[in-house]
Amino acid sequence: MNVIDVLIESDPIIKRLTQKHLLNQKVQYIEDGYILRYLDLYDPIKHMWGNGIYGPKWISTHYTMLELKYMEIDPNHPIYQDALQTLLTHEWKEKGMHNRLVHQDMCIVGMLLSLACYGKSKDPKMFEMVDYILDHTMPDGGWNCAWERKPSPKISSVHTTLSILEALRDWIEYGYTYRIQDVRMHMLAGIECLLKRNLYQAHQTKEPIHPQMIKPSYPPRWKYDILRVLEYLTSIKYPDHLRLTDAINQLVAQMRGPFMPKGSQISGLIHFKLEEGRYGMFNTLRMLKVLKHFRLPLYEKLIQLEV
Numbered sequence: 356m357n358v359i360d361v362l363i364e365s366d367p368i369i370k371r372l373t374q375k376h377l378l379n380q381k382v383q384y385i386e387d388g389y390i391l392r393y394l395d396l397y398d399p400i401k402h403m404w405g406n407g408i409y410g411p412k413w414i415s416t417h418y419t420m421l422e423l424k425y426m427e428i429d430p431n432h433p434i435y436q437d438a439l440q441t442l443l444t445h446e447w448k449e450k451g452m453h454n455r456l457v458h459q460d461m462c463i464v465g466m467l468l469s470l471a472c473y474g475k476s477k478d479p480k481m482f483e484m485v486d487y488i489l490d491h492t493m494p495d496g497g498w499n500c501a502w503e504r505k506p507s508p509k510i511s512s513v514h515t516t517l518s519i520l521e522a523l524r525d526w527i528e529y530g531y532t533y534r535i536q537d538v539r540m541h542m543l544a545g546i547e548c549l550l551k552r553n554l555y556q557a558h559q560t561k562e563p564i565h566p567q568m569i570k571p572s573y574p575p576r577w578k579y580d581i582l583r584v585l586e587y588l589t590s591i592k593y594p595d596h597l598r599l600t601d602a603i604n605q606l607v608a609q610m611r612g613p614f615m616p617k618g619s620q621i622s623g624l625i626h627f628k629l630e631e632g633r634y635g636m637f638n639t640l641r642m643l644k645v646l647k648h649f650r651l652p653l654y655e656k657l658i659q660l661e662v
Contacts, residue, residue: 435474465519603650
């Protein structure tokens, strides 16, 4: 057996993602495995998971939807569409005002817009979200959920910036055209903002902004780590760059043969445990996607190893 065989023999969702992203096979949407388990937990009367919109973390509607999106549920699935409407109703209202004094958290807006793009929504609220995102870019090209606090932050947050970048990617990928040139320009500026930090370093010390940023977990929730950002760059076919080298090497050093660790779990409630084995199948799949794009010779070597 090799690592591809192991992934294919895993949960049906991991099998499908492996076939699509590593083997370049055409695959159909499926309603099986982890996706089916999440769908079975949906409350059709309340139109939500976990009896909540954004909380409780991580069993709320918002975070369950993020997992379903990553697992590539059929975006037209009636439960995904129903829950998306719940989020659009409750997470964006009054042109983004969380209350009469404070706007909605920028990171939440990024995640919500990404979910709506995936669901191919035509809700006009999405245009307001794009305006909100583009009109509140930080001077360094990124974004910060604390942009309107006093005193005002001077630099962007990597957490918020990546959530926004994923949303802007999805705005482009799913064919939306509103302010498209602005979206493309701001996306490139946001990427450059992260590259200036070599994806994970504090500006002045060059040390990791936080130790967990170089030790990826799945699901990452709203949190930034170098595997998540490299997977994002892979998804847009970003060209290799010297400023990516250190981050990629940090991840390769964590591998055990062709496998990645599961990573520490982000504390909070969960619907069920995703992985019971020694290694992280999701993290392994994510890492192999990155290596296939940025380090093809290493990828080809790893997938040939007997395990």
